[in-house]
Amino acid sequence: MRRHLDGLRPGVDWAPELDGLAVLPAHGEVWVVDVIDGAVQFLQDLPHFCVSLALVRDGEPVAAGLHAPLLGETYLASRGGGATRDGRPIAPSAKTDPAAALVATSQPPFIERHPGAAEEAGRSLAAVLPRVGAVRNLGPTGWQIADTAAGRLDAFWQFGRDHANLLPGALIAREAGAVVTDTAGRPWTSCSDSFLVAAPALHDRLLRALSDRADARDARA
Incomplete structure (x- = not known):
């Protein structure tokens, strides 16, 4: 990811992994990544894990991707551009109860x-x-x-x-x-x-x- 994305957006920093208490910069862009969201499941040989990535600008996410390799599914979103799973638009539940x-x-x-x-x-x-x-x-x-x-x-x-x-x-x-x-x-x-x-x-x-x-x-x- 670093090789690919540093080429696309040179100079954008990468936030430290696994440190939810760190404060993200209030200004500028930073990549936020968790290479194994669900690491406990991964280590236990369970299929529920994914790669997680966001581009954060001025403290707010503006692009995001999640990929679950064993499910073969990918969620993508961009600010103002909607959200998809495997290229198809998604929407939340309509339940009321x-x-x-x-x-x-x-x-x-x-x-x-x-x-x-x-x-x-x-x-x-x-x-x-x-x-x-x-x-x-x-x-x-x-x-x-x-x-x-x-x-x-x-x-x-x-x-x-x-x-x-x-x-x-x-x-x-x-x-x-x-x-x-x-x-x-x-x-x-x-x-x-x-x-x-x-x-x-x-x-x-x-x-x-x-x-x-x-x-x-x-x-x-």
């Missing part, structure tokens, strides 16, 4: 480096599980976001910073028409401490479920 929804969640690598993220993940799972059809973790973070963009999943959420995996999927989801925020409903950025993507008709209802998680935490405090 959370009880029929298949949603997914995950955690950033080295979650112990993200204060409070493990605790929030546990509380959120307890809040969401009774309200949806099923919750799964299907492997690579970026691919699950892209599958939400394409309607295979109905929503995905995560706590902690994980920009190498979240940025490409966030652009694909936005361009497909899914709603991308943090778990408080604010616009998501690479500095956000949580992430939520959902089909448009389900997003607000999942936000309410996650708010109940926060209310329960505050009541105990």
Whole structure:
């Protein structure tokens, strides 16, 4: 990728891999890559992993690609240019009832480096599980976001910073028409401490479920 892309866009830096706590530059362009999103699955000889790449300009993703070699599928997106899987446009689910929804969640690598993220993940799972059809973790973070963009999943959420995996999927989801925020409903950025993507008709209802998680935490405090 470096040989090919450095030739196409000379002088663009590459962000460090596997460091979701690093701050991306506020200005200029940088490549953000995870050569194996889903490395745990790869090491365990499971098929759910992908190559993840985004071109980030002034802190925002402007081009993204995800390729799952064993599935033989590729998601692509560009800002203002839409999103595709294997060349065909994608769109999120049209479901309106959370009880029929298949949603997914995950955690950033080295979650112990993200204060409070493990605790929030546990509380959120307890809040969401009774309200949806099923919750799964299907492997690579970026691919699950892209599958939400394409309607295979109905929503995905995560706590902690994980920009190498979240940025490409966030652009694909936005361009497909899914709603991308943090778990408080604010616009998501690479500095956000949580992430939520959902089909448009389900997003607000999942936000309410996650708010109940926060209310329960505050009541105990």
